[in-house]
Amino acid sequence: MATTEWLLEQAAALEQAATDYAERAMWASLQDHIRQQARRIEQAEGELDGRAWDHQQW
Amino acid sequence: MKTLVVVSHPTLETSQTQAFLQASAAGLPNVTWHPVTSVVTEEAALLRAADRIVLQFPLYWYQAPASLKQWLDTVWTDELTPALAGKSLGLVVSFGQPEAAYQAGGREGISLSTLLSPYAALARKVRLHLLPTLTVPQFAYQTEGWRQRLLVRYQQYLQLADPQRFAAQAEWWQARLAAYPEAALLAETLAVRQEQWQSLQDELHEMKGGHRDGND
DSSP states (O other): OHHHHHHHHHHHHHHHHOOSHHHHHHHHHHHHHHHHHHHHHHHHHHHHHHHHTOGGGO | OOEEEEEOOTTGGGOHHHHHHHHHHTTOTTEEEEEOOSOHHHHHHHHHHOSEEEEEEEOBTTBOOHHHHHHHHHHSOTTTGGGGTTOEEEEEEEESSOGGGSSTTSSSOSOHHHHTHHHHHHHHHHTOEEOOOEEEEOGGGOOHHHHHHHHHHHHHHHHOSSTTOHHHHHHHHHHHHTTOGGGHHHHHHHHHHHHHHHHHHHHHHHHTTSOOOSOO
């Protein structure tokens, strides 16, 4: 999660520094992408854990 | 991929939504912004040259404005359409109601997919690959944050073979970030995380005995 926070901070700093509208929009949207990536990793890890503990597959 | 955006709007010059979308597409390589005209030979050449055709319009009485129908009737001749097979067709549709109004039980009582079904039939007939519609509900009432997200979603819709695929979006971001040296470490970290997600997907795929969920 520390990596996600770091990525979000970087993108937010670039958004703050951008002077062009389209660039600001890009850095703002990138933060959504970072969150989505983090969520997908977490979900995939959760699913792997769940399947590893599935007693029907023991 | 070459994309042709065919814009039909009765008052294009004063439309905030269209001005925003036009500015969002400006500067994108291989994207042609094209308000509908009636010069048939030029239109046919533009369509033939495109890999993706995007029809972009506001809903007027639950349909595209008359200019788009007129354009389709005039330009999409039996002579032209065989040359369009295999291309993709996108729809960018704006409207003044909340998106939730367009569903069974919603205020409008009918879904956008139903209203737009003639385009699905057209795509099927001409053998165009139809993309899910990019909707732009109530542009005038949206927040700045929402509009910023629309800008990027629209750019991806014009540029990506499969705009809804997460792996394709990740590649799009990598290409975008390559132009910003100050974001090099950010881009690299994102790429490493993408690989991590991909290998988790592969592991799950193997665990399921080769069955894909289709969530990539």
